[in-house]
Amino acid sequence: MSNFSIDALQHKINTKTKPLGSLGILEKLALQIGTVQQTLLPQVVQPHIVVFAADHGIAAAGLVNPFPQAVTAQMVYNFCAGGAAINAFCKVNDCSLTVVDCGVKTVFDTSLPITHSKIAMGTANYLEGKAMSEPQVQQAMQIGVQAVEQAYQKGTNVIGFGEMGIGNTSAASLLMSAILGLPVQDCVGRGTGVNDSQLTTKLATLEKVYQLHQLSLPSAQPLALLQAVGGFEIAAMVGAFLHAYKLQMVFLVDGFIATSAYLIAQLIEPAIVANAVFAHCSQEQGHTTMLHHLHATPLLQLQMRLGEGTGAAMAIPILRAACSFVNEMASFESAGVSTGT
């Protein structure tokens, strides 16, 4: 550990038996993981995904979401039964998964194998007032901190975050609009699949919210934005990103909603970018813009738009491969392979 330097790691990467730079993004990723872990032997140990679930007050009215609000709770049950996409992807990629109820609008039996941290039966409707109280923002962020801490204590060094919350692309769009200083219409997309008429209603609704909460004010602070239009699961992810950074873990930034939480977290602590691996570029239209704003190159472009941390789970094998070439490959010298001219 004490011998670590970025130059030494770069040298190790450069002298592997391959043309210089020929592993492209994997070389940058290996350098990043090794730097975060401060080692010439980067590793992915017990990768873990946390899915934060919560409901959004706005979703009860059906103005922004094609799926009914009840689907948030139904999907929590589905996660527990192993039937969701994130279950399949975690299983196939040998990645553990926990689900956290941050504020789903259903009373779950305490025997349900999730982390029971319900703050309220969903956020308040931000068409009528702030989505959360100030203490609720802190409470939600603390849920994220706790989830990361638990995984860390079990030995995880790479963690990704997903979300489930009917209506949460709307919260993400509003946060994006405020932080990037872009018109709401440039930040709103079809989410899980609104049709043209639903999209018009969604956009009109969110423009009203934007005005109501004066999100255009450049003086708006990240936590105030979160309080006004965020979600419990989004606030939890903000806390999770910050704590993963604090614990020197590599963390995966999933899709549109996770990246909206990342935008808030990075405003609070810009240094977290060092630990951030952008997993997948979502089909949700605003995500490309967010990634561009962050100068981020995602590992995967699989045209997914599902959330749940699916992009993060799909990226795990790529992180493993990046570590493996650093640890397994011979150097030109050790293999007796001639170098280029």
Added chain:
Amino acid sequence: MSNFSIDALQHKINTKTKPLGSLGILEKLALQIGTVQQTLLPQVVQPHIVVFAADHGIAAAGLVNPFPQAVTAQMVYNFCAGGAAINAFCKVNDCSLTVVDCGVKTVFDTSLPITHSKIAMGTANYLEGKAMSEPQVQQAMQIGVQAVEQAYQKGTNVIGFGEMGIGNTSAASLLMSAILGLPVQDCVGRGTGVNDSQLTTKLATLEKVYQLHQLSLPSAQPLALLQAVGGFEIAAMVGAFLHAYKLQMVFLVDGFIATSAYLIAQLIEPAIVANAVFAHCSQEQGHTTMLHHLHATPLLQLQMRLGEGTGAAMAIPILRAACSFVNEMASFESAGVSTGT
């Protein structure tokens, strides 16, 4: 098996607990794999990579290659010692690997754990005549057939092909130029890393070869092209693609050189496209053009340019994930999740 229909598989995919189409490319991939395998339960069984190695007569002069010709053999030893990138990626992705000597310019000890199928000590220099004789083309293609057959007999149902051969981006560029009807300069790139002056020499050399063999003739037949400027490893891949198709296996098309072989194979049997999964878009400039010509969307864009089948090996987890969601996820009905409006 008898109940299989594409419609039934598409219906199964559509009724999984996720917004319609929200797994993007994975949904198309799952449909393709299931269709090739004629099953509603697509699977990746014992995925396997074959690396075909051979030398190119042109490379002895050093006009097209920054690495010396001896590196082909050195890398074969490196594959056997487990020290190359393809070893690391196969290991981390639980994929088996075999290496085939189709014509490396070194006498290998028969105890070396490779398939010993040397046709000659490299191809002839296509600056002076045809790279191969007609029987050598057939012999090389048969090597590919045998490699696929062996993997198939062991239970493999997904196979990828890689190559090692100093100078083989030049052969691939010439094949591309002839088949796509593009000027040589649009098909020549930096390969493993030629500098500006080396690139100028490489281009001038290949333009001379292009004229010498009259590659511009639209009447040129695929096997004649292969004979004039191909490589033993490229011809082996042609045979391998065709045989994998014949055996109803899913096969992975790796980077620039593998895709040049695929271009030949598809001219011989256009139907093979049904079984082809394009794994990775190489940084070698011509590869994007090739993929565009084939209307192919590669699974990965990791900016690699290494060959060896590395792109194919990196794609294996994505194929596994595509199968896993079809087999593991619940349907809306079975999970009691409400569908969208």
